[in-house]
Amino acid sequence: MPTPQEETPDTQENPEPTSSLELGVIGNGSVAALIDGRGRIVWCCLPRFDGDASFCALLSPQCEGGDWSIELEDIDRAEQHYMPNTAVLVTRLYDHHGSGVEIVDYMPRFRTRGRFYHPVLIARRVRPIGGSPRIRVRLRPLCKYGSETPQSTSGSNHIRFLLDGVVQRLTSDVSSTMIERGLPFFLEKPAHFVFGPDETLTESPADFIHHTLENTLTYWREWVRNLSVPYEWQEPIIRAAITLKLCQYEATGAIVAALTTSIPESANSGRNWDYRYCWLRDAAFTVRALNRLGATRSMEEYIRYVFNLVAADGDNEIGPVFGITFEHELPETQVASLAGYRGMGPVRVGNDAWRQRQNDVYGSVVLASSQIFFDRRLEHPGDELTFRRLECMGELALRVAETPDAGLWEYRGRAAVHTYSAAMCWAACDRLAHIATELGLDERARYWHDEAVALHARIEARAWNEKLGTFVDAYDGEHLDASLLLLADIGFVNAMDPRFIATVDAIGVALGRGDYLFRYIAPDDFGAPETSFNICTFWYIEALAATGRRERARMMFEHMLAQRNPLGLLSEDIAPANGEHWGNFPQTYSMVGLIQAAMRLSRRWEDAL
Structure with a gap:
């Protein structure tokens, strides 16, 4: 390795x-x-x-x-x-x-x-x-x-x-x-x-390959040269960034979750899904990671994709996943002509997640778009018209924030008012208030600020479990899931808030398996999960660092780097028992997690030289 x-x-x-x-x-x-x-x-x-x-x-x-x-x-x-x-x-x-x-x-x-x-x-x-x-x-x-x-x-x-x-x-x-x-x-x-x-x-094949290879090498080297990489772990970060770039369909700006379908999340589990589509949530994570590296072109292209989707839907609720050329319906079928990865079918084409309600998508869209209003490097920064388009996402977020959904883990057999979904709806309102302030739209800034404050209070009251002493995965719930690790990242709570620290510690105990983290452990439609979810491990690493446990975070991060395949890539899941990769490949979520954790943990150039 x-x-x-x-x-x-x-x-x-x-x-x-x-x-x-x-x-x-x-x-x-x-x-x-x-x-x-x-x-x-x-x-x-x-x-x-x-x-x-x-x-x-x-x-x-x-x-x-x-x-x-x-x-x-x-x-x-x-x-x-x-x-x-x-x-x-x-x-x-x-x-x-x-x-x-x-x-x-x-x-x-x-x-x-x-x-x-x-x-x-x-x-x-x-x-x-x-x-x-x-x-x-x-x-x-x-x-x-x-x-x-x-x-x-x-x-x-x-x-x-x-x-x-x-x-x-x-x-x-x-x-x-x-x-x-x-x-x-x-x-x-x-x-x-x-x-x-x-x-x-x-021209001859030899001449064609000679000049296109040289030009392609030059393109990638120039693209990498313009990345703002931290001092440590540059090679893994660069490889992850290039991989994310390869997952964006440039014709429309869509970013796929992975390049494959139906590689199971664990052996013979039936958790075989088609990831060759654009999940608004996954793509937003990808955009945020590339933005931190200074690769803002992907953000601009993705926002173009999202605004085309929003324009088509008007004021209607939007789904969590779309085709790369704006397809709204992705009917899920099984393919009999493929036995599956290592013979572990079924192989699915399409993904019925398009039928689900996942309320965090509105926050994902707003968070992915926010930087265009503040980044002075951009050729076409956000303006009032762009803001008005995003306000549609905010109004939808307010409408659905405290209604049951499938959650970011896409449960197929149950629904609840998931804490992360509600918190992301709050984040949509919060960021709209900041954007309106930046644009000098005082009345809209007050509106979104007041809505955000009121929603925040309601979420806190229902998502905090006094008996357990932690935030929980759903309103009035009793379970933990790894999405709670993101509450500080999106600004819902301060990372040093004792409630967040207690939640991080409880998640480490309940969902941790050595140096890996599960997204949840409660049985779902397919039974109990058997593999760790790579981005959740990286979220836990970031949460450890944010709450002052940097040495433990660095040790876990180095361990995850060692789990990459020989070319520096990661799939969706890892089996804790033997480190075997499972799930679709290469997984944008996993490469995003690597970049985000590395940038949080790396020493600064000023301190290292």
Whole structure:
């Protein structure tokens, strides 16, 4: 596992075919792909994040294939790393005789002609790095979530695949016959593969990859250079930030919760969900984390997405999750043609959370948008018109603040007036008061301030359990959940308030398992949870730091860094017994938690130098 300050490539000795989440991610804001330790593309949806899984080997398709591999004969070991400060992945394979190949994988992203170039395209370069390596190229996309093999046609240097909803063309300087038949050959010089739109390349594959790779490397290095990173843990923070950036669909500004569907939260649990959509809450957390790093463009794009949603809904209540092109309904179905991650189905497409009421979403939208009214760096800062749009969210927050909902954990079988949901509705009113003050709208500032004060008092009266001596998860409740750790973060209570400290301590006892934290332990629709929820562990770390236990917080944080996969990524959940990753991947929540905790705990540059 990587150490917190690691800069050198990670090595995987004798990697096995994908049976764990030791995966890397490449992407460009239009599409993304997951690649295992041997350079095999095992997941990629085309032509966008929530499209058909043309590469679906990760979820065990019934048809042969669903992957794109560069196989080295008589393989002995593999190494894998990202080019520093980029989303360009390098895999090196070595055989038992000392021969080897290097695979460079990326999706082009750079600015040209006044706009971003980020096509639905995967580029791969394979070159020999010693001896006489003999390889086999297997490109085997599938259709309709692994149920069909696509029709294809070929020429001397290209192969066209008629996929579900898109036609992709592979252009290469390797013979099409060698690729179609999966024939082995000696790799004597670099080979280039461009899998993209069904268009003729105007240059050779080698020239295309040469200039798009250089431009893509430059883009990512410049993007990272503009991040405001703390003194400590820079490499993990940078990797997390790049990963979050890869989860934003640039065409609309939507941010997906993860790039996959149906990786279970624990073995054979049935907790298999499709996360390839935009949860307003998750996206707001992502925006706040990137804002703290100075990457405000993602916030501006996301706010554009949200305002388009709000404009469509008018004064109606809004759901918690939407499609990346504003779809309001995401009907949930099961896919029989995929057996699931490690055979652990079901595989679901769509997510019925869109049917739920989750009242914290209004606060999430307002909190994600607040910075545009105060950040003088922005080209288009918030104005009175923007404020009026946000006021709709505040009015809805007041309407629903103390009504039952499914909560942020999306309970499917019960509803309650959840403390976190109510507190986020308060946060919407509180921030609107601050924004109105900034804009000089005194009457609106008084209105929102008075509403916030009154709501705050009602929540305190119902969410504090005098007998237990803690805040509780729901009005007049008796249980704890990890969302209560955020009450200080959103400003509902002061972090040094004895009530908050007591709540943090009680949560550590009730929900802690060693250095991990569960989101809750009470049985839900699927029984008792079996794995810790990574962002909750990071919330607990932040709460420890905020309440004066920094050394304990730092120890837990270092432990969580050591749990990242060999490329520095995290899934949604970890099994405390063995540290195994579970849940959809890469999980934006988890990468957000890493960034937030690191920035709270890091020593300042001034104190360190």
